[in-house]
Amino acid sequence: MTIRYGAHVAVQDVDADLPSGCVGLLGRNGAGKTSILKALLGLVRPAAGELSIAGVPRGASAVELRRHVGYMPERDGLLPGLNGYETVRLAAELSGIPARIAARRAHEVLWYVELGEQRYRPVAGYSAGMRQKVKLAVALVHDPSIVFLDEPTNGLDPDGRRDLLALVASLARDFGKTVVLSTHILPDVDRVCSDVVVLEKGRVVAKGRVADLTRGVARRFRVEVDDHQDGVCAALSSAGALDVAREDDQRLLVTLPDSVPIAALFAAAARAGASVHSLVEERRSLAEVFLGAIGDAEGIA
Amino acid sequence: MTVFATGYRRLTFQPTSTWRRVLAVASSDLRAPFRTRLTTILFLVCQLPTYGSLVLLFVWSGFWQLGSGRPPRLGIAGRGDPASAQFYLASLTSPEAFLATTTLVAFTVSRVVARDRANHALEIVWTRGLTPIAWFGGKVLGAVFVLGIGSILAPLLLWLLAFTSSGDPEFLATTLPVVPLVILGAIVQTLVVAFLATAVSACVATPNAASILWVVLVAGGSALARVTSRMTDWIELRAISPWDAITRTTQAIAGATPRFEIPVAAAIVAVVALVVAAAFAVLRRIRLAETVG
Numbered sequence: 001m002t003i004r005y006g007a008h009v010a011v012q013d014v015d016a017d018l019p020s021g022c023v024g025l026l027g028r029n030g031a032g033k034t035s036i037l038k039a040l041l042g043l044v045r046p047a048a049g050e051l052s053i054a055g056v057p058r059g060a061s062a063v064e065l066r067r068h069v070g071y072m073p074e075r076d077g078l079l080p081g082l083n084g085y086e087t088v089r090l091a092a093e094l095s096g097i098p099a100r101i102a103a104r105r106a107h108e109v110l111w112y113v114e115l116g117e118q119r120y121r122p123v124a125g126y127s128a129g130m131r132q133k134v135k136l137a138v139a140l141v142h143d144p145s146i147v148f149l150d151e152p153t154n155g156l157d158p159d160g161r162r163d164l165l166a167l168v169a170s171l172a173r174d175f176g177k178t179v180v181l182s183t184h185i186l187p188d189v190d191r192v193c194s195d196v197v198v199l200e201k202g203r204v205v206a207k208g209r210v211a212d213l214t215r216g217v218a219r220r221f222r223v224e225v226d227d228h229q230d231g232v233c234a235a236l237s238s239a240g241a242l243d244v245a246r247e248d249d250q251r252l253l254v255t256l257p258d259s260v261p262i263a264a265l266f267a268a269a270a271r272a273g274a275s276v277h278s279l280v281e282e283r284r285s286l287a288e289v290f291l292g293a294i295g296d297a298e299g300i301a
Numbered sequence: 302m303t304v305f306a307t308g309y310r311r312l313t314f315q316p317t318s319t320w321r322r323v324l325a326v327a328s329s330d331l332r333a334p335f336r337t338r339l340t341t342i343l344f345l346v347c348q349l350p351t352y353g354s355l356v357l358l359f360v361w362s363g364f365w366q367l368g369s370g371r372p373p374r375l376g377i378a379g380r381g382d383p384a385s386a387q388f389y390l391a392s393l394t395s396p397e398a399f400l401a402t403t404t405l406v407a408f409t410v411s412r413v414v415a416r417d418r419a420n421h422a423l424e425i426v427w428t429r430g431l432t433p434i435a436w437f438g439g440k441v442l443g444a445v446f447v448l449g450i451g452s453i454l455a456p457l458l459l460w461l462l463a464f465t466s467s468g469d470p471e472f473l474a475t476t477l478p479v480v481p482l483v484i485l486g487a488i489v490q491t492l493v494v495a496f497l498a499t500a501v502s503a504c505v506a507t508p509n510a511a512s513i514l515w516v517v518l519v520a521g522g523s524a525l526a527r528v529t530s531r532m533t534d535w536i537e538l539r540a541i542s543p544w545d546a547i548t549r550t551t552q553a554i555a556g557a558t559p560r561f562e563i564p565v566a567a568a569i570v571a572v573v574a575l576v577v578a579a580a581f582a583v584l585r586r587i588r589l590a591e592t593v594g
Binding site: 041043062063066067069071073075076077078079080081082086087090091093094095096097098099101105108109112138140142143170171174175 | 308309310311312314315316317321322325326329333336337416417420421422423424425426427428429430431432436
């Protein structure tokens with residue numbers, strides 16, 4: 001898919017599947033995240049390529065597309081003067097839900113996001129966390145198959161952030177929704193997302209499962225042994241380890257190729273007469289993946 | 302069955318028509334003036350022309366006996382006579398109506414779109430199952446509902462009250478040709494005022510700016526028209542006042558005696574030009590691009 005605004009190319013040749021589950025959409029400001037969102041909502045038409053949502057006929061109108069997409073904006077885009085219930089009910093009716101069902105659904109969704117007790121209070125008096133929750137309720141009220149959350153944990157305290165992320169994770173895990181999480185807070189993505197798409201200057205520079213991306217090209221383990229470090233190092237090298245480095249008297253950093261199983265590590269320690277006290281797989285952080293992907297993209301450019 | 306603790310549930314529904322969605326916007330806006338005590342009081346105060354007509358109706362029907370027992374002297378012919386169109390048009394075209402409508406619109410209708418824009422609410426409403434223009438239509442309809450209480454419903458109720466209190470079949474025969482035209486005029490005036498006020502609201506960024514622009518348009522336009530027509534002795538120039546042009550059109554439809562002899566053609570041309578200009582401004586300003594920042 002390519003999206004242009006006049007001569008400016010906002011998104012170029014983006015080819016990505018958003019599977020059901022929680023997908024992190026990462027990128028710096030101007031990377032093209034919002035343009036993709038606009039295309040999802042039918043607000044802009046791609047200049048080339050197409051975008052399809054499972055269950056929605058190709059060529060469906062923008063209004064039809066929006067029935068299947070829930071959007072939680074970053075800004076406090078709430079209707080002035082309304083209470084929580086009225087806000088969610090109006091959003092439901094604007095999504096085409098008949099008035100009686102909309103009323104019931106608004107109550108249900110507000111209870112789901114844990115605002116049941118506060119639903120008749122004016123939204124203007126809500127705390128930051130409550131506002132985020134009412135926006136989530138608005139995004140969910142018409143039961144969309146894709147939910148796009150733009151910076152959902154902005155301005156939340158640690159408790160509020162944990163609660164909201166738990167709700168987000170539950171949507172993907174328990175209800176099979178595709179939840180697209182657009183955020184700059186990488187630990188949030190790490191916590192709830194199974195997949196990630198990294199955008200830079202309108203192009204996809206990395207995508208895949210978080211577990212695969214953070215693992216990197218080889219497996220690294222931090223191994224703690226009680227003694228006989230020299231022997232263990234020699235045994236590991238002969239067992240096929242790519243690299244063995246001493247961190248201190250007890251810890252080694254071992255890099256194994258995919259062909260060597262972890263069991264070989266224990267066997268090598270046993271041959272050297274040492275016992276393994278702990279073994280932890282070292283992973284790259286999501287921030288490293290993100291910065292690495294962006295750095296690679298800049299290098300290519 | 303209670304709704305709490307049901308958890309998240311799948312939802313199946315037959316989508317409603319665009320009209321029902323537009324109506325949802327309008328009915329929400331109809332409730333807006335009554336959400337705070339201040340705007341409720343303001344709304345009630347702005348119905349003063351109707352209360353005045355109600356008092357005159359009570360005097361006319363003999364429900365209230367004034368000192369001499371004679372009808373009070375009124376500056377405008379027919380103002381105190383429920384058998385004339387002028388009586389019902391008081392809440393639409395009188396100087397009190399000008400003041401009341403300008404104030405009510407400035408504090409309610411002219412702010413609706415600008416307030417949503419300033420609160421980033423467009424991101425919520427335009428990313429749902431309604432096009433921005435249909436949503437704007439809902440806002441205009443909501444404004445018609447709010448203004449129509451005083452301008453359409455009130456004259457109709459006054460007439461029903463006059464009819465039931467007179468107990469005279471001749472009253473029905475006299476007023477039946479008059480009242481439908483009055484109501485038609487009221488509908489046209491309400492539609493035009495609601496559209497212009499909502500358009501003003503749609504063209505600016507903040508609700509306060511919208512209120513000021515509305516007052517400048519109506520009160521400023523009226524003052525300008527008055528001055529220029531006096532200076533030039535050209536009565537047609539009164540039509541550059543949106544309020545005078547609209548009320549003259551209403552009076553022409555209702556067949557009532559005008560307060561100022563503005564030619565009907567000039568008034569209609571002015572109203573049409575205003576509406577067309579406002580529609581163009583709205584089409585340029587209401588853009589999907591401002592939905593998601």
